[in-house]
Amino acid sequence: MATSIKTVLITGASQGLGFDMARGFLAAGSSVVISGRDPEKLARAAQQLGGGDRVAVVAGDIGDAATGRAMVATALARFGSVDVLINNAGIFQPKPFLDVEEKDLERFWRTNLLGTFFTSQAVVPAMKQQGGGAIINIGTVLIDHAAKAFPVTAPMTSKGAIHGLTPNLAAELADDNIRVNTIAAGIIRTPLHDPSQVDQLAGLHLLNRIGEPNDITEAALFLAQNNFVTGVILPVDGGNVAGR
Numbered sequence: 037m038a039t040s041i042k043t044v045l046i047t048g049a050s051q052g053l054g055f056d057m058a059r060g061f062l063a064a065g066s067s068v069v070i071s072g073r074d075p076e077k078l079a080r081a082a083q084q085l086g087g088g089d090r091v092a093v094v095a096g097d098i099g100d101a102a103t104g105r106a107m108v109a110t111a112l113a114r115f116g117s118v119d120v121l122i123n124n125a126g127i128f129q130p131k132p133f134l135d136v137e138e139k140d141l142e143r144f145w146r147t148n149l150l151g152t153f154f155t156s157q158a159v160v161p162a163m164k165q166q167g168g169g170a171i172i173n174i175g176t177v178l179i180d181h182a183a184k185a186f187p188v189t190a191p192m193t194s195k196g197a198i199h200g201l202t203p204n205l206a207a208e209l210a211d212d213n214i215r216v217n218t219i220a221a222g223i224i225r226t227p228l229h230d231p232s233q234v235d236q237l238a239g240l241h242l243l244n245r246i247g248e249p250n251d252i253t254e255a256a257l258f259l260a261q262n263n264f265v266t267g268v269i270l271p272v273d274g275g276n277v278a279g280r
């Protein structure tokens with residue numbers, strides 16, 4: 037590792053990408069604070085990760101600002117620092133535009149956008165105090181490369197806002213040595229997708245396969261370590277945005 041990363045906060049890490057990123061950062065020697073809504077699922081994930089004392093859990097809805105604050109308090113109490121935040125918790129569900137109701141929009145905004153916004157607000161004071169840090173958001177290629185097969189205007193209003201805030205927050209926090217980047221993920225094999233059908237989406241990517249969670253973990257490790265990358269939307273998408 038170019039830089040030693042002591043403590044990493046990962047939202048929505050009881051399964052899928054968040055779980056794999058927790059695995060990856062533990063393997064790199066970091067301690068992790070992981071979150072999710074379901075306390076039992078989270079406890080099982082913590083056990084499966086096998087990091088012992090280097091894993092702490094905080095159960096709660098990430099759309100509630102108190103959850104992010106609790107993650108920061110736990111990180112400081114258990115590990116003494118807040119070095120990296122990964123705003124990973126997110127929900128996704130296709131629905132035709134004319135069927136979208138206000139409650140659908142509110143659900144996407146609360147989890148995807150407010151969760152990212154509030155949790156970032158929670159970590160910044162601690163990062164400022166310790167002289168820097170990194171915030172990594174998880175976005176999607178669908179912002180820059182829509183597909184007729186996915187009627188996803190509703191979730192994209194929240195993910196697009198995350199892409200939009202990335203360079204602006206990077207500018208606002210640059211003097212505090214806090215870097216802000218977003219990974220625009222392609223289709224990745226996680227419980228979000230039907231396992232019997234997800235490989236049929238391989239053709240959306242130039243590399244003609246879907247992504248594996250470790251593809252995203254490796255990008256997160258890079259963005260956490262590299263001290264000269266900020267304000268970037270990094271596609272990790274097998275060439276989905278590049279062409280067809």
Ligand SMILES: NC(=O)c1ccc[n+]([C@@H]2O[C@H](COP(=O)([O-])OP(=O)(O)OC[C@H]3O[C@@H](n4cnc5c(N)ncnc54)[C@H](OP(=O)(O)O)[C@@H]3O)[C@@H](O)[C@H]2O)c1
Nearest residue numbers: 048050051052053072073074097098126221223224226228
């Ligand atoms: N997989 C893909 O192809 C893909 C592509 C592009 C972007 N992404 C993004 O990558 C991120 C992770 O996706 P994934 O595929 O790993 O999804 P996933 O398998 O469904 O996992 C989502 C995780 O987030 C947690 N979560 C959901 N809502 C939450 C809330 N309100 N508060 C706290 N935790 C919450 C879930 O635990 P609980 O249910 O217990 O809360 C779970 O641990 C998401 O932001 C997603 O939009 C995924």
